[in-house]
Amino acid sequence: MLSRRFVCGEEVPGGMTVTGGAHDSLAGADVAGPDVLVLRAAADIELLRLVRAGHDDAFAELFARHASAVRGFAVRCCTDIADAEDLAAEAFFRVLQAVRRGSGPDDNVRAYLLTVVRRLAAEWSVRRRDVPVNDEELSRQVDAGYVASAGEILAHCRV
Numbered sequence: 001m002l003s004r005r006f007v008c009g010e011e012v013p014g015g016m017t018v019t020g021g022a023h024d025s026l027a028g029a030d031v032a033g034p035d036v037l038v039l040r041a042a043a044d045i046e047l048l049r050l051v052r053a054g055h056d057d058a059f060a061e062l063f064a065r066h067a068s069a070v071r072g073f074a075v076r077c078c079t080d081i082a083d084a085e086d087l088a089a090e091a092f093f094r095v096l097q098a099v100r101r102g103s104g105p106d107d108n109v110r111a112y113l114l115t116v117v118r119r120l121a122a123e124w125s126v127r128r129r130d131v132p133v134n135d136e137e138l139s140r141q142v143d144a145g146y147v148a149s150a151g152e153i154l155a156h157c158r159v
Contacts, residue, residue: 044109051099059096062109070113077121087124091116
């Protein structure tokens with residue numbers, strides 16, 4: 001069997017591998033996993049069932065199908081391309097965790113992923129807000145060579 005970290009030119013999150021097997025139906029999937037060509041023909045619902053059964057190669061196919069849409073939406077949710085890539089990767093990671101736990105999407109994977117991206121973007125924007133500091137306070141600290149203690153820093157941050 002041939003293992004690789006890329007599916008359709010896309011790196012699979014978490015280093016999952018896609019394996020080619022000799023299976024011709026999803027119903028007969030065994031420990032080695034279904035054939036890649038069979039996965040490409042499967043519906044998202046069937047791929048979710050396989051992921052829940054422990055076949056990570058099925059999630060790799062879901063990733064290949066939805067990665068560009070998720071990335072595109074992530075770019076519209078934030079201003080930085082690197083942040084958008086992080087949002088997309090985190091969304092796929094969280095969905096994979098949820099599906100492995102038996103929760104997560106039941107049918108519309110793309111809508112679920114886009115909702116996760118939207119919620120993550122909102123969550124991250126709240127965390128990244130700057131704490132307003134007036135000019136007088138900044139000048140006092142710079143002039144005195146002041147170094148704030150961890151307690152003072154935490155007092156100004158919302159965790």
